[in-house]
Amino acid sequence: MSTKTAKKKTARKSAAKKSSGSAKKSAPAKKSAPSHTSAADLRRYAAAPVNKAMSKSDKRKAYVDMVRIRKFEQAALQSYQKGKMGGFLHLYIGQEATAIGTCALLGEHDHIITAYRDHGHALAVGMTMNECMAELFGKYTGCSKGKGGSMHFFAPEKRYWGGHGIVGGQTPLGLGIAYALKYKGLKGCCLCFLGDGAVNQGPFHESLNLAGLWDLPMIYVIENNRYSMGTSQDRSSVYPDGGLAQRAEGYRIDWDTAHGENLYEVRAKTMEAIERAHEKSRPTVLEIATYRYYGHSIADANHQKYRTKEEILEYQRNRDPIMVWQRILEEEGILTEDEAKEIENEARNEAKDAIRFADESPFPPESEILTDIYHSVDNPGSHTNQGKIFFNDRLPWE
Amino acid sequence: MALITYRQALKDAFSEEIERDENVFIMGEEVAQYNGAYKVTEGLWEKYGDKRLVDAPISEAGFIGLGIGAAMMGLRPVIEMMFFSFVYVAWDQAVNNASSLRYMSGGLLNVPLVIRGPANGGTNVGATHSHTPENLVANFPGLKCVVPVTAADAKGLMKSAIRDNDPVFFMESTILYGEESEVPEDPDFLIPLGKADVKREGTDLSIIAHGRSVLMALAAAKELKKKHNIDAEVVDLRSIRPLDEEAILKSVKKTNRALLVEENKPYCGIGSQISHLIQRRAFDYLDAPVHRISAVDAPAIYSPPLEKAQLPETRVIVREALDMLNVKA
Numbered sequence: 001m002s003t004k005t006a007k008k009k010t011a012r013k014s015a016a017k018k019s020s021g022s023a024k025k026s027a028p029a030k031k032s033a034p035s036h037t038s039a040a041d042l043r044r045y046a047a048a049p050v051n052k053a054m055s056k057s058d059k060r061k062a063y064v065d066m067v068r069i070r071k072f073e074q075a076a077l078q079s080y081q082k083g084k085m086g087g088f089l090h091l092y093i094g095q096e097a098t099a100i101g102t103c104a105l106l107g108e109h110d111h112i113i114t115a116y117r118d119h120g121h122a123l124a125v126g127m128t129m130n131e132c133m134a135e136l137f138g139k140y141t142g143c144s145k146g147k148g149g150s151m152h153f154f155a156p157e158k159r160y161w162g163g164h165g166i167v168g169g170q171t172p173l174g175l176g177i178a179y180a181l182k183y184k185g186l187k188g189c190c191l192c193f194l195g196d197g198a199v200n201q202g203p204f205h206e207s208l209n210l211a212g213l214w215d216l217p218m219i220y221v222i223e224n225n226r227y228s229m230g231t232s233q234d235r236s237s238v239y240p241d242g243g244l245a246q247r248a249e250g251y252r253i254d255w256d257t258a259h260g261e262n263l264y265e266v267r268a269k270t271m272e273a274i275e276r277a278h279e280k281s282r283p284t285v286l287e288i289a290t291y292r293y294y295g296h297s298i299a300d301a302n303h304q305k306y307r308t309k310e311e312i313l314e315y316q317r318n319r320d321p322i323m324v325w326q327r328i329l330e331e332e333g334i335l336t337e338d339e340a341k342e343i344e345n346e347a348r349n350e351a352k353d354a355i356r357f358a359d360e361s362p363f364p365p366e367s368e369i370l371t372d373i374y375h376s377v378d379n380p381g382s383h384t385n386q387g388k389i390f391f392n393d394r395l396p397w398e
Numbered sequence: 399m400a401l402i403t404y405r406q407a408l409k410d411a412f413s414e415e416i417e418r419d420e421n422v423f424i425m426g427e428e429v430a431q432y433n434g435a436y437k438v439t440e441g442l443w444e445k446y447g448d449k450r451l452v453d454a455p456i457s458e459a460g461f462i463g464l465g466i467g468a469a470m471m472g473l474r475p476v477i478e479m480m481f482f483s484f485v486y487v488a489w490d491q492a493v494n495n496a497s498s499l500r501y502m503s504g505g506l507l508n509v510p511l512v513i514r515g516p517a518n519g520g521t522n523v524g525a526t527h528s529h530t531p532e533n534l535v536a537n538f539p540g541l542k543c544v545v546p547v548t549a550a551d552a553k554g555l556m557k558s559a560i561r562d563n564d565p566v567f568f569m570e571s572t573i574l575y576g577e578e579s580e581v582p583e584d585p586d587f588l589i590p591l592g593k594a595d596v597k598r599e600g601t602d603l604s605i606i607a608h609g610r611s612v613l614m615a616l617a618a619a620k621e622l623k624k625k626h627n628i629d630a631e632v633v634d635l636r637s638i639r640p641l642d643e644e645a646i647l648k649s650v651k652k653t654n655r656a657l658l659v660e661e662n663k664p665y666c667g668i669g670s671q672i673s674h675l676i677q678r679r680a681f682d683y684l685d686a687p688v689h690r691i692s693a694v695d696a697p698a699i700y701s702p703p704l705e706k707a708q709l710p711e712t713r714v715i716v717r718e719a720l721d722m723l724n725v726k727a
């Protein structure tokens with residue numbers, strides 16, 4: 001695996017071709033994200049094989065799943081404001097089509113890993129609202145027993161490897177997942193999500209180089225919501241005319257961009273990447289233009305200082321992924337307005353129930369502070385280990 | 399038993415574990431085709447090929463992170479640091495991710511990873527290349543750390559580290575690679591992590607050390623006996639985390655004096671922890687304050703004779719022991 005040289009193949013430039021193509025060397029590009037999806041694009045991507053293969057119930061399910069993410073997070077926000085949880089709460093609201101459009105395509109050997117804005121992906125892979133809400137509340141019934149919190153959801157049995165709090169830090173880990181798949185001879189891939197701010201982290205670039213060099217089945221999904229905390233892309237990144245994804249060319253990695261409000265397009269382009277990973281064991285960088293409606297986290301009271309109200313409203317009115325999908329389904333005669341309302345109600349109730357579940361669940365006992373640190377301690381007898389491993393003179397609760 | 403070098407012992411451990419478990423692979427800079435910067439993996443690539451010996455580009459954060467991800471998936475990567483000092487460019491992956499992932503997932507995953515390489519001063523390569531970060535690593539619950547000094551310890555501990563289901567930082571020494579000692583040939587020769595070894599029995603004071611300082615301590619003990627008829631016990635910690643506290647206490651309770659020696663810097667070094675342990679659990683047994691010898695508290699100096707003076711030397715250990723016993727030199 002190590003000695004194989006990267007293929008001398010030119011990376012595809014679909015997005016670059018679509019863009020104006022008038023970038024001049026001296027003038028930094030100001031384009032922050034691909035422009036609105038057009039009616040023509042909506043139709044075009046509906047015809048992609050992966051979308052043609054969708055049954056009515058698949059399409060409805062995608063709607064349900066996006067609505068569930070939104071209702072879950074709205075409920076979480078209310079609970080946060082009531083003081084039910086500590087720390088940060090990074091909301092995914094506005095970006096739902098990315099998680100649903102990508103994760104729904106994953107097969108038995110496909111894995112995902114993401115950053116701290118991780119609730120959407122968690123629900124998308126089938127984690128329950130209960131275990132997620134309980135984790136936010138720091139409860140024993142949470143997916144990580146209350147040890148990880150909002151930024152660190154995990155469900156390895158669903159091939160969901162977190163939930164990572166250090167910007168860009170998950171990209172080498174994802175690479176290791178892809179490496180292990182290839183090592184074991186499995187036809188799978190790792191879908192690794194990162195933000196537009198994370199593209200400036202060194203480990204991401206090390207990961208890209210290794211993925212390209214070793215032909216690893218990696219799909220980097222840059223969720224470009226245009227800001228890293230309060231810093232707009234124009235203030236954080238130099239990027240080629242085709243967008244941040246075009247940086248992949250430097251590593252001979254195929255890349256593409258997608259409009260994050262168009263579920264059909266997200267699915268179509270993700271599927272291309274998955275096929276490339278499965279069939280050719282080659283990586284892809286896929287940049288998805290999207291937007292977050294809330295601040296960076298709920299502690300970000302400033303989010304209307306670094307962007308205008310109008311900008312936020314523009315997205316909500318014209319590019320909201322749930323609204324766009326609802327319209328498509330209405331046009332296709334799959335969903336009525338009443339049914340959409342009903343779905344919303346159900347999701348709202350499910351989230352309410354999750355809050356009740358989280359509220360009523362116990363906190364972990366103090367003794368849990370000292371478990372899940374070492375496999376060898378949790379599984380005595382399985383290792384050749386002796387001696388002292390925790391160095392507390394006296395525990396506060398003893 | 400066979401008389402082999404520390405380097406050969408490590409190599410034997412790798413061969414045996416690679417053959418035993420198909421999930422074991424070695425990755426690092428120059429580990430395969432170049433045979434290892436310090437020839438610890440010499441010949442293994444020829445024998446086991448590209449899959450098991452993987453040359454990585456100079457991207458420590460990239461390939462340590464890769465190792466952690468692969469370990470979560472059930473592989474057993476052995477990641478070489480050409481120098482342990484280079485782990486700092488990958489600190490987030492090596493300590494933040496490796497130590498936290500099991501915990502943050504509520505025990506849903508584990509990271510059976512070994513990060514290994516030389517961590518020593520004394521080779522005149524200046525401050526950037528001479529770090530001994532066992533104290534830093536040991537500060538992270540979730541990580542394990544071992545520092546073997548003999549070939550046998552290197553082999554037995556490496557095999558245990560590879561089979562361990564948690565991340566183990568395995569610190570070697572370029573100065574020790576050529577040192578020979580007797581090593582058992584049993585392919586299941588394992589030394590448990592967290593088990594100290596009394597390298598010399600004695601009754602007058604306990605010299606507690608790890609890594610190459612153990613050799614200095616043994617030389618000092620020899621001189622103390624020869625010139626002053628003092629019987630020093632030398633306790634080799636071997637493992638920093640887990641730590642064999644009982645062996646330390648047993649020795650100190652026997653000799654009533656503890657002299658701690660390490661190549662690390664003094665502030666928050668391993669000696670600080672052990673010194674705390676001794677005063678906390680063997681206070682009534684002490685006939686003298688605990689003394690510590692470490693590297694002189696400055697960045698590692700280049701100038702060869704001065705670097706020698708900066709690191710714990712036999713002469714200094716003897717001097718300190720005599721002081722503790724109120725014996726005139």
Ligand SMILES: Cc1ncc(C[n+]2csc(CCOP(=O)(O)OP(=O)(O)O)c2C)c(N)n1
Binds near residue numbers: 117167199225227296
């Ligand atoms: C290494 C590191 N530096 C800084 C931070 C603090 N921080 C958390 S999120 C963030 C912004 C990241 O933005 P982006 O990658 O675009 O993701 P988004 O929040 O938009 O999803 C920053 C600076 C961090 N968590 N890790």
Ligand SMILES: [Mg+2]
Binds near residue numbers: 197224226229
């Ligand atoms: Mg962003």
